[in-house]
Amino acid sequence: MIRRMRLSADRKQELTEFAHQLADVSAEAILPYFRTSQAVNNKAAGGFDPVTVADREGERVMRALIGERYPEHGILGEEHGTSAGDSEFTWVLDPIDGTRAFITGLPLWGTLIALNDGISPVLGVMNQPFTGERFMGNGERAWLGDTPLATRECADLGDAILMCTTPEMFDSPESRHAFAAVAGQVRMLRYGGDCYAYCMLAMGMVDLIVERDLKPYDIQALIPIIEGAGGRVTNWQGESAQAGGR
Numbered sequence: 144m145i146r147r148m149r150l151s152a153d154r155k156q157e158l159t160e161f162a163h164q165l166a167d168v169s170a171e172a173i174l175p176y177f178r179t180s181q182a183v184n185n186k187a188a189g190g191f192d193p194v195t196v197a198d199r200e201g202e203r204v205m206r207a208l209i210g211e212r213y214p215e216h217g218i219l220g221e222e223h224g225t226s227a228g229d230s231e232f233t234w235v236l237d238p239i240d241g242t243r244a245f246i247t248g249l250p251l252w253g254t255l256i257a258l259n260d261g262i263s264p265v266l267g268v269m270n271q272p273f274t275g276e277r278f279m280g281n282g283e284r285a286w287l288g289d290t291p292l293a294t295r296e297c298a299d300l301g302d303a304i305l306m307c308t309t310p311e312m313f314d315s316p317e318s319r320h321a322f323a324a325v326a327g328q329v330r331m332l333r334y335g336g337d338c339y340a341y342c343m344l345a346m347g348m349v350d351l352i353v354e355r356d357l358k359p360y361d362i363q364a365l366i367p368i369i370e371g372a373g374g375r376v377t378n379w380q381g382e383s384a385q386a387g388g389r
Contacts, residue, residue: 201238241337285371
């Protein structure tokens with residue numbers, strides 16, 4: 144069994160402050176491109192997986208800062224891949240989660256920053272520089288600015304608000320049936336939101352999110368936020384969701 148290294152309070156504070164710095168530099172790189180005309184490239188061989196210069200530049204500046212401050216740390220990023228480190232720590236980065244919202248001018252996107260200690264993500268940030276909102280969590284507590292976050296009580300599925308980024312992700316009869324079995328019981332279903340929906344769950348505005356085909360950088364930053372607010376994040380089998388998937 145891998146044992147988690149205990150971090151001192153000072154070390155936790157140091158890493159949290161550095162996560163704020165990563166959010167700041169990525170915001171400076173990304174925000175000037177929001178609601179402007181920009182080239183959109185397609186990363187997918189089939190279908191549409193958009194990426195912009197803002198995505199790539201946002202990740203580039205974060206990787207540069209990590210390299211300067213913690214060259215021994217690993218990095219896993221959506222746009223520039225994996226850089227192995229010599230320590231147990233890996234920063235997991237998604238510069239713009241919700242690129243479709245970004246390129247259509249909708250503020251339902253955010254920069255995701257996670258720190259994984261080799262066992263699980265222990266620190267997560269969702270930064271939305273356009274609205275000025277920064278959600279953070281460490282698995283024990285979560286906050287928006289200086290305000291603590293807490294999920295709300297919802298004992299019955301029939302009272303729940305369910306969100307999902309898009310129904311298109313359920314691209315097999317089995318996954319469509321599984322999603323419909325849950326969605327058919329809730330009080331309200333809304334699509335869209337990407338990472339923003341997960342933060343609304345941590346805030347107590349949404350009760351449930353069901354998705355599939357997630358990558359590690361889509362979910363790792365959101366796990367400490369939701370669990371710090373009292374929620375739970377698992378895959379469809381009730382196991383760790385840090386690898387993404389369903």
